[in-house]
Amino acid sequence: MEGVAIFEKPVVIQLGRIDRDRVVVGVRDAATLLLYEWPENSSAREAAMQACLAAIKGEASVTMARDAFVAAAQAARIYLGDLP
Template sequence: MRTRRFRKPIVVQPGRIDRDRVVLSVSDAAEVLLKDWPTPASKTRLAAIAACLAVIRGEKPPRVARQAFIVAAKDARILLGEQI
């Protein structure tokens, strides 16, 4: 499987305050969503997981997963920044 990179990174803080995470690709986003997410029952998290899966399957472009990840990160209040 080819890693689908984002054009611009996203910075989140899913855990401890001193552990920022830079998300560079769809696989990075999926890993954070599946392993480190603070609100597991969130609808926006589930939508972001579905978007990542659609990109991995080749059904959608990476920007779809990136946008869904940003929405979920804002909802979970872990978004620190996104490069514009």
């Protein structure tokens, strides 16, 4: 499907309550979370937002955006892992 940037493996993060894990399946999901719900403002968050924007515009790969999103989630200590 054109214009859909889906991650090869979904990313699982935990933004708040322990029973509220979030499964992030693509670049647009990641960008929305980074913009509106991220727990901290950091250089890793900024880099992930830039990578997601570049992927949405077709200027970067989905893999690059995913890697930056995972790095930001790890830096914020909300990364739980990947789904197969």
